[in-house]
Amino acid sequence: MRRRRVSQILLGLFAGLVFLFLLLPLAVVFPISLSSASYLQFPPPGFSWQWYQRYLDDPSWIDATIRSVKVASLCTVLAMGLGVPLTFFLVRSRLPGVRVLDRLAAAPIIVPTIILSIALYGVFARLQLIGEWYGVAVAHTVLALPFVVILVSAGLRGFDEAQEQAAAGLGASWPAIIWRVTLPQLRPSLVSAAFLSFISSFDELVLAMFLSGASMTLPKKMFDNIMMEIDPTIAAVSVLQILLVAVALGLTSLFGRGALTTTITR
Amino acid sequence: MELSVKGIVRRFGPVTALGGVDLDVAEGEFLTILGPSGSGKTTLLKTVAGFEIPDEGRVLLGGEDVTLAPPRRRDVGMVFQNYALFPHMSVAQNVAFPLEMRRRPRDEVKRRVIEALRLVELEGYGDRLPRQLSGGQQQRVALARAVVFGPRLLLLDEPFGALDRKLRESLQLEVRRLQRQLRLTTLFITHDQEEALIMSDRIAVMDKGRIEQVGAPGDLYAHPATRFVADFLGESNLLDGSASAGHAAIPGFGAVPLPAGQPDGGVTLLLRPEALRIAADAAAMPCRGQGKVLETVFLGQSAKLRMALDGGGEVLARLPLRPSDPPPAREGETVAVGFAPEDLHVVPRG
Ligand SMILES: Nc1ncnc2c1ncn2[C@@H]1O[C@H](COP(=O)(O)OP(=O)(O)OP(=O)(O)O)[C@@H](O)[C@H]1O
Ligand SMILES: [Mg+2]
Numbered sequence: 001m002r003r004r005r006v007s008q009i010l011l012g013l014f015a016g017l018v019f020l021f022l023l024l025p026l027a028v029v030f031p032i033s034l035s036s037a038s039y040l041q042f043p044p045p046g047f048s049w050q051w052y053q054r055y056l057d058d059p060s061w062i063d064a065t066i067r068s069v070k071v072a073s074l075c076t077v078l079a080m081g082l083g084v085p086l087t088f089f090l091v092r093s094r095l096p097g098v099r100v101l102d103r104l105a106a107a108p109i110i111v112p113t114i115i116l117s118i119a120l121y122g123v124f125a126r127l128q129l130i131g132e133w134y135g136v137a138v139a140h141t142v143l144a145l146p147f148v149v150i151l152v153s154a155g156l157r158g159f160d161e162a163q164e165q166a167a168a169g170l171g172a173s174w175p176a177i178i179w180r181v182t183l184p185q186l187r188p189s190l191v192s193a194a195f196l197s198f199i200s201s202f203d204e205l206v207l208a209m210f211l212s213g214a215s216m217t218l219p220k221k222m223f224d225n226i227m228m229e230i231d232p233t234i235a236a237v238s239v240l241q242i243l244l245v246a247v248a249l250g251l252t253s254l255f256g257r258g259a260l261t262t263t264i265t266r
Numbered sequence: 267m268e269l270s271v272k273g274i275v276r277r278f279g280p281v282t283a284l285g286g287v288d289l290d291v292a293e294g295e296f297l298t299i300l301g302p303s304g305s306g307k308t309t310l311l312k313t314v315a316g317f318e319i320p321d322e323g324r325v326l327l328g329g330e331d332v333t334l335a336p337p338r339r340r341d342v343g344m345v346f347q348n349y350a351l352f353p354h355m356s357v358a359q360n361v362a363f364p365l366e367m368r369r370r371p372r373d374e375v376k377r378r379v380i381e382a383l384r385l386v387e388l389e390g391y392g393d394r395l396p397r398q399l400s401g402g403q404q405q406r407v408a409l410a411r412a413v414v415f416g417p418r419l420l421l422l423d424e425p426f427g428a429l430d431r432k433l434r435e436s437l438q439l440e441v442r443r444l445q446r447q448l449r450l451t452t453l454f455i456t457h458d459q460e461e462a463l464i465m466s467d468r469i470a471v472m473d474k475g476r477i478e479q480v481g482a483p484g485d486l487y488a489h490p491a492t493r494f495v496a497d498f499l500g501e502s503n504l505l506d507g508s509a510s511a512g513h514a515a516i517p518g519f520g521a522v523p524l525p526a527g528q529p530d531g532g533v534t535l536l537l538r539p540e541a542l543r544i545a546a547d548a549a550a551m552p553c554r555g556q557g558k559v560l561e562t563v564f565l566g567q568s569a570k571l572r573m574a575l576d577g578g579g580e581v582l583a584r585l586p587l588r589p590s591d592p593p594p595a596r597e598g599e600t601v602a603v604g605f606a607p608e609d610l611h612v613v614p615r616g
Contacts, residue, residue, distance in 0.1 A: 166350035168337040169315055170411065171367035180363075184354045 026242065033235035040230055051236035061237065064221035067133050068202055071217055074137035075144055075201035076194050082141070083148030083193065090149065091156045105149040108142050116142065117210040124211055131213030139207045144197035151196070155189030191256025195248060202245075267326070268293040268451040269314065269419055274323035276309055283309040284320070285475040291419075294449045296442070300462040301472030302498070307455045310472075311421050314453065316340050327418055338367070343412030344421040348428070349404050351396040357383070357407050358392030364415040382414040385444060402433045409441065413448060420445070420452045426461070438465055459499050463487070471495045487538075492615045496536045503537040503581045504613070518555045518575030523607045534613040541609035542583035544571065544594060544601045551604030557581070559595045569594050573603060 028042055033051055035044030055061045090102045108116065120139050121130070129135030159182065167177045183190070205219040212220055218241065225234050269291040276284040283306045291297045299307050312318040314325055316337035324333045332340050343364075351360050358379050365375045383389050386406035396404055405425060412420060422441070426434045442465050445452050456462055462469050463483045470480040471494070479491040490496035496504060507516040510530045515521050524533070543551055557573035560580070564587075571583045571594065583603065585594045595601050 160348075160350070162346060162348065162350045163352060165317055165337075166344070166346060167352075167363070169317070169342065169344045170364035171338045171341075171415070172363070173338060173367075176367060181352055185352075187354075 029235050029238050029242075032232050033239045035232050035235075038231055040232060040235070051232040052240075054231075054233050055236050055240070058233075060216075061221065061233070064216045064218045065240075067215060068218035071133050071137045071140060072198045072201040074134060075140040076197040078137065078141040079144035079148050079197040080190070080194055083145050084152055084190070086145075087149050087152040087156060091153050102149075102153070106146045109146045113143070113206040117207050120207065121210045130211055131215050133212075133215060133217075136208055136211050136217060137201070139211055140201035140204055143204065143207070144200050147196040147200060148193040151189045151193040152186060155186045159185060188256045191252050195252045198248060199245060202241075267291065268295075268328055269453065270324075270326040271310070271314065272324045272326070274310065274313055274320045274325070276306075276313060276318060276320050282475050284313070287323070287472075287475070287477055289470055289477060289480070291451055291453060293451055296445055296452045296454065296465060296467045298454045298456060298462040298466040298469045299472055300456060300459060300469050300498070302457055305472045306475040307457075307472055308423055309475075311344075311423050311453065311455055314419070315342050315344050315421055340419075341415075341417050342419045342421060343415070343417035345405075345408045345412050345423065345425045347424045349396075349408040351404055351408055351411075353396055355395075356392060357388065357394050357396065357399070360396065360407055361392075361411045361414050364411065368415060378414055382410040385413070385447075386410045386440070401429055402437060405429065405437060406440075409444070413444070413450065418451065420450045422452065422454045424455050424457070426456075434461070441465070463499075469499075471498060473498075489611060490536060490613060493534055493613055496611075496613050501539050501582060501584070503539065503542075505535045505537060505579070505581075507533055507535065509533045517579050518557065518577035518581070519553050520555070520577075522553045522610065524610070525612065528612060536611040536613050537581070537605060537609065539570065539582040539584035540568075540586075541605045542581065542585075542603055543605065544573075544583060544585065544603050548602040548604035551606055553607055554602060554604035556600060557603050558600045559597050562593065562595060562597055564593070571595060573601075575603070576600075 031044050032040060032042060034047055034049070035041060035051070036046030036048040037044060086105070090098060090105065116139075120142075124130050124135055124139070127135075129138075163181055163185075164177050167181045172180065203219060204217075205223060208217040208220045209223070216224065218237070222234055222237060225231075267290045269289075271287055271289040274284050274287040275282070285306075287306075287310060289297075289310075299310065301307050309318060313320050316332070316335060316339075319334065324331055326332070327340060327342075352363070355363070361379045361382050362375050365378060370378075379392070380389070383392060386409055388403060388406055388410065391399065391403065391407075396407065399407065408425070425441070426437055429437065438461060441454075444450075454465060466483055468480060468482055469486055471478045471486065473494050479486060479495045481489075486495060486499055490499060493504060496502050505516050505519075507514040507522075508531065509524055509528050512524055512526065512528065513521040514524050514528075514533050514535065516535065522535075548554055555575055555577060557575040559571055559573055561572040563570040566587075568587050569585050571585065573581050573583060575581060581603070587594070
């Protein structure tokens, strides 16, 4: 009993330290974004909203933000639309060789993004897709697909197939079975997969550097901003970006009860 | 015949799960398939439901050949061993599912769901999720879901397997009541012979992918056609002897008279434990022997004795007990044992 208490306290302490480590950047970025100084200085000498104002007043920042939201949204739709049927095939098919394909689906995570970027640059240049926002979305889909496959296949493997048989016996057609019985029960996995797809695209820099050309995504714009003029605008943007991710995370836990946790532990 | 199964063969690689099964179920009949684990019961049921396509043979429903028809075209209600309720739907949504798949109008769905829940005595449970119900209640939801759309045939695959004895017994009666009330043609699977005897109009005993015998419970019990059926249904003493001139020589009992017309040669005789009497009660019996009591088990309304016969071999005797009766015999004691020859049954395919 005592042993257990001690180990629980130690575990709690450990978790606390990890959280501190995770939140430390926020603890620096947030004060700087409210700084009155015109360069990055910590701790800030005074308070002002000016950097938020500058972000809102600068159309190039707003454009980049909107573009990033569009890119991430399309990427999510594509990754889910392609990834979910692909996962059903990988998990359910009894064809020989499918197990190898299953492993291959994780390849984009293993291949260095920079290699992928160079390869895609060649293809996109020929197709004249460089600088098109949907081109970037397609490229991001390649990166997001493994998340979808990994998360949804974990959910699908834990799903009791007898229910599909029961539904068929009760008069359901295949589309009805998938739509009414299988997918609703995969909802936590699906919501997690969609969330990770969105975030992986929204935050992606390397592919965007190669492929977005003059029409920048938000990470690319932030990178350029650091290269040219270092001012606290970037801190303000970061805070806004964090807020957006937090909102997405909130929606995730609202719509996919148990998403991001149960899918992996199940 | 509402359901006819003709010459069904189903193989899984080297395993022959069904080796030529023929079965007829009449309209409104409750037929139980009884057999040990692995005898092919589930495979047969899945073939009838349409989840398995047989390698050979045909399935007829109401005279129509449905061997290749998909499950949803068969109008068959099925209850699975593990219920297979949809965990993300409420009880009412579960029961409504087959009606919605048949595109019934909304007010009809509502009315029939309420009716079905009343039928299984779960009124007022419609809004709960399956996981908020006990095992027996979940089973009743599965039952309501299987009958709500008025199926031609109800299939039940060991529906009470996971329930405790008390609950089992009350559900057995409930299912039987429901089946009679709705006049549902029913195919029921169990490996519990007692359950089969309680519930069925007829029982089909299955072994190794074949049906050994089909008949009314009392008939199967009194006149089993094979050694397997005699052994599987109830407790039995199977005595091997040789027949000549209308009598059989049985070790321990000597020559016992056989029914007329029994040809000479080896015979297997079935003697139910309750046909045996011991000690003073044995004196009145025409066929007698003697044996040592190896073991006695007190069962409340009766006692069970295992005895080693003096002429070799063992028999099991079941003796009725009144509350005031003393124990019928002590272990180690040697007592007389006897029976009446009309209680002997010659097992045709011993
Ligand atoms: N999909 C399958 N693949 C391979 N073999 C199978 C399959 N389904 C059933 N079998 C085999 O067929 C035989 C009959 O199985 P079945 O499930 O019909 O038995 P059962 O009588 O229902 O047994 P239980 O009482 O244990 O449920 C078994 O030997 C089983 O191993
Ligand atoms: Mg079975």
